[in-house]
Amino acid sequence: MNDTPGWAPPGSAPSDGQDGGVPQPAPPADESSPASNWSKEQPPPGQWSAPTAPTAPGANRVPAPPPPPAPGWGGGQPRGSWGRPPAAKPGVIPLRPLGVGEILDGAVSTLRAHWRTVLGITITVSVITEIGNILVDRYLLPDPPEVNPDADPSEALRQSVDSLQSSLIAMGPVLIITLIATLFTTALLTVVISRSVLGRPVTLSEAWHEARPRLPQLLGLTLLLPLISGGIMAVAILPGLLLGDGGGVALSVLAGLAACVVILWLMIRFALASPALMLERQGIVASLRRSAKLVQGAWWRTFGIVALTLLLTLLVSMIIAVPFALIAFAVDGSGIGDLFAGTTPDFGWPFLIITGVGSVIASSITYPISAGVTVLLYIDQRIRREALDIELARAAGVPGYGSEPGQAPSRS
Structure with a gap:
């Protein structure tokens, strides 16, 4: 009995407890089949040869040519490995264990196949996110503290603490907006990608209808992961901060580095929690356990794919954002003067609008790639471990x- 959660794409019921549909061997031939007419007494292996046509006495006998190979074994026909037919491909990926290139290609293919729905999601979320960031930056955040380059060491330390505090305050609203944007894009794009694997179309309204019931659980998961990371880091550096002297600073640094390693290990271990929550309709804790089970034994492979995806999305973002930043600097020259003067630049609306457009374009392209790789990596791990391809x-x-579900595949 298969006790693992089944494939539950949005719109279908989970398959817990269902038969995996593994092909069964063909039944033995009955007595009326041709194989039952062979004699039970056969020559030893290796001594049987095909019959030859009768020839005149004394003439040389030429052995008959070997029979042609069976269909599927060579013959120049495209087949899978060892003569098996190629894997089915109803959607953007073949239904078999995937390579790194196939996972990335599947994410890009989803963007191409459902570009109206995907861009409708990402552009809408990116525009709202960027408008929120600009308004928060212009009207809600306090001005950064002034830094005196000629200050004495104690004053310089106080200025550094004030600058760090101001930066943390400025990061708060941005992180909240980013988490909300990630929540909606992850939920909606997971639905789109799961449909694209099956080769089915999906509209924006259908994706929203399927993802909406899972948003509260996904919100909890999205908030829980940063809280886990922050708690681990706080526990690691707190003893050193309490000491306060030079030894305490060194202890905090070493403990912080160790905490970073632990956080990285956990984040990769929980990297597949969001698709498990959405596609298997798991709870928050159950999705974390599910992700840990799927990543077990494949941590380094998962880490490599996630790191490669982050690098590619970063490069794409830079390629798109840098030209817009240069144009923004050229249009709004007042900020450049402040930047070279060593003071905090005060950029105007033209700079914010132009860089915001570049950020929206970059996010609209990188969001589907990042979400697609996560979902396809989850599907790949289930194919490898649970024969999800069937x-x-x-x-x-x-x-x-x-x-x-539960009906075994037919065999010809």
Whole structure:
């Protein structure tokens, strides 16, 4: 009995306790089949040869040519490994274990196949996010403290503490807006990508209808992960901060580095929690356990794919954002003078609007890639561990895999 949660894309019921649909061996031939007419007494292996045509006495006998290879074994026809037919591909990925390039290609293919829905989601969320950031920056955040370059050491330390406090205050609203944006894009894009794997179309309204019931749980998960990271870091550096002397500072630094390693290990271990929560309709704690189970034994592979995705999205963001930043500097020259003078630059509306447009474009492209890699990596791990490809092929209506969950694939 399969006790693992089944594939539950939005709009379908979970398959807990269902038969995995693994193909069964063909039944033995009955007595009326051709194989039952062979004699039970056969020559030893290796001594049987095909019969030859009768020839005149004394003539040389030429052995018959070997029979042609069976279909699927060579012959120049495109086949899978060892003569098996290629994997079914109803959507953006083939239904088999995926390579790194196939995961990235599947994320980009989803953007191409459903570009109206995907860009509708990402552009809307990016525009609202950028407007919120600009308004917060212009009207809600206090002015940064002035820094005196000629201050004595004690005054310089006080200025550094004030600057750090001001930076943390400024990061708060931005982080909240970013978390909300990540919440909506993750929920909606997970629905779109799960449909694209099955080769099914999806509209923005359908994606919202499917994702909306899971938003409270996804919000809890989105808030829980940063809280876990912050708690681990606080526990690590607190003893050193309480000491207060030079030894305490060194202890805080070493403990902070160790905490970073622990946080990285946990974040990769929980990297697949959001698709598990959305697609398997798991709770918050259950999705964290599910992700840990799927990543177990594949931590380094998951880390490599996540790191590569972050690097690619960072490069794409820089390629898009840098030209807009240069244009913004050229249009709003007052901020450049403050920047070179060593004071805090006060950029005007033209600079904020131009850089905001570049940020919206970059986010609209990188959000689908990042979310797509996460969902496809989750699907890949389930294919490798739980033969999810059979259930996906059945859900997509691929011929030969049965039409209902629990029905074994047909064999020809």
